[in-house]
Amino acid sequence: MSVDSNWLIQQFHQMFERHSDDEVWVARAPGRVNLIGEHTDYSGGFVLPVALEHDVAIAFRVRTDRTVRLYSCDYREMTQFCLDEIRPSADATWSNYFRGVAWVLSNYEGQGEREHGDNDEGEGASKDWYEWVSTGLERHLELCGLDGVISGNVPIGAGLSSSAAFEVASAIALLVAAGMDTGVLDSFEPECGLKVRLGIALACQQGENLFVGVNCGIMDQIASCMGLADHAVYLDCRSLEHKPVRLGLERAQMAIVVYDTGVRRGLVDSEYNRRRDETEIGVKIIAHALQRKDIYSLRDIDLVTFEALREVLPAKVASRCEHVLRENLRVQHGVAALMRGDLLAFGDLMWESHESLKDLYEVSCPELDMAVEIARDIPGVLGARMTGAGFGGCTVNLVHQESLSELIDALPSSPMRPGALQPQAFVINVADGAGAEGPKK
Ligand code: GLA
Numbered sequence: 001m002s003v004d005s006n007w008l009i010q011q012f013h014q015m016f017e018r019h020s021d022d023e024v025w026v027a028r029a030p031g032r033v034n035l036i037g038e039h040t041d042y043s044g045g046f047v048l049p050v051a052l053e054h055d056v057a058i059a060f061r062v063r064t065d066r067t068v069r070l071y072s073c074d075y076r077e078m079t080q081f082c083l084d085e086i087r088p089s090a091d092a093t094w095s096n097y098f099r100g101v102a103w104v105l106s107n108y109e110g111q112g113e114r115e116h117g118d119n120d121e122g123e124g125a126s127k128d129w130y131e132w133v134s135t136g137l138e139r140h141l142e143l144c145g146l147d148g149v150i151s152g153n154v155p156i157g158a159g160l161s162s163s164a165a166f167e168v169a170s171a172i173a174l175l176v177a178a179g180m181d182t183g184v185l186d187s188f189e190p191e192c193g194l195k196v197r198l199g200i201a202l203a204c205q206q207g208e209n210l211f212v213g214v215n216c217g218i219m220d221q222i223a224s225c226m227g228l229a230d231h232a233v234y235l236d237c238r239s240l241e242h243k244p245v246r247l248g249l250e251r252a253q254m255a256i257v258v259y260d261t262g263v264r265r266g267l268v269d270s271e272y273n274r275r276r277d278e279t280e281i282g283v284k285i286i287a288h289a290l291q292r293k294d295i296y297s298l299r300d301i302d303l304v305t306f307e308a309l310r311e312v313l314p315a316k317v318a319s320r321c322e323h324v325l326r327e328n329l330r331v332q333h334g335v336a337a338l339m340r341g342d343l344l345a346f347g348d349l350m351w352e353s354h355e356s357l358k359d360l361y362e363v364s365c366p367e368l369d370m371a372v373e374i375a376r377d378i379p380g381v382l383g384a385r386m387t388g389a390g391f392g393g394c395t396v397n398l399v400h401q402e403s404l405s406e407l408i409d410a411l412p413s414s415p416m417r418p419g420a421l422q423p424q425a426f427v428i429n430v431a432d433g434a435g436a437e438g439p440k441k
Helices: 005-015 093-106 129-134 162-177 182-186 193-212 219-226 268-290 303-312 315-339 343-359 366-376 401-410
Strands: 025-034 049-062 067-072 077-082 146-152 231-236 242-246 254-260 381-387 394-400 424-427 435-437
Touching: 005 025, 005 049, 005 146, 025 162, 025 219, 025 394, 049 162, 049 219, 067 093, 077 093, 093 162, 093 193, 129 193, 146 162, 162 193, 162 219, 162 435, 182 193, 182 435, 193 219, 219 231, 219 242, 231 315, 242 315, 254 401, 268 303, 268 315, 303 315, 315 343, 343 366, 343 381, 343 394, 366 381, 366 394, 366 401, 394 401, 401 424
Parallel strands: 067 146
Antiparallel strands: 025 049, 025 435, 049 146, 049 231, 067 077, 231 242, 254 394, 254 424, 381 394
């Protein structure tokens, strides 16, 4: 269920003084669950996420100055800053995702046409998002202040990308306030709407990398921007080519269940960055061994080349690289399976993916493993795996509709370790990507 616009607008009117000419917009962006292709995006690999119905929404009105006032309904906290001086907040840390996006956008204000980024290697983050966002603006980007009220129902810290959802909703609010026509977002024309969405995703990733300081890949922001109901987004994180792949769940009488283990681990960021470093070390060693300067990421290496060179890599580095290379193949096979309607084959790839994340990439945890094992014992479950960065968070399960209650009843429903939250299982609706709603007349 997405955040209710009418309710959010009511909250807005309770927080901010009314103006006679009030025009309140709503920007919203969904969380995502990744079906397969885990820890591959920052190696320029393939991923297959879906956008969720759960989202983050911002009700906002444009101001005539450069002040931004934000109220979070979830944290019950107000924060304020000026677009001319954007710094991270030490108190309202939740607002740093919004600030980060505003900071990235403000660094490009009034710059007009820019030259292409000259760094095309690796993942898409190096590409110049401004050029793409500009296709949706009639003039150069000039940000305006705004008053906004925020609420979200994507579980926080569960690996369902609540932060990417907030970033994307923030970018849309800021761009609409700067004069972007919301019709641009409604258009799925490759030359307009899709480009703008891609540009927004890249700007948000840059905000998270450079301002918030989390070195994430591009999957979450693109899933939030590009999602399509009943489709997964097949994304090549190196070229940023993407296409919707129909899931056909209803016709096959299948469902996707997300099980939140309730486990949250503070270590995620440091372990995440370590995995990223290990794969980069692997790439450097392999490039050096082959004396090749054109190898920038694991996408530039195939499994046969890797196997031949495995011995020159430290054991852990070799395991990390093997996971990424095989996971990329699994995504490609998974897409082929979906396209021929073979959900059984897709499910098998999910089990394999989990084993690899557990044993080779070492980003699972006992609770995630247990949830996957429980699912494996239920005949109607075709596949299950951990999803997202790992170390806690959620599993994703592909299950026959008639086995739904058997699965949900079998999964633990009380906290599984001290300090953990209560686990919850829910059937997801695969939804459209981010958008904006104009003021109600
Ligand atoms: C987090 C990151 C993504 C991706 C996943 C793992 O969600 O934000 O970019 O790396 O972990 O697949």
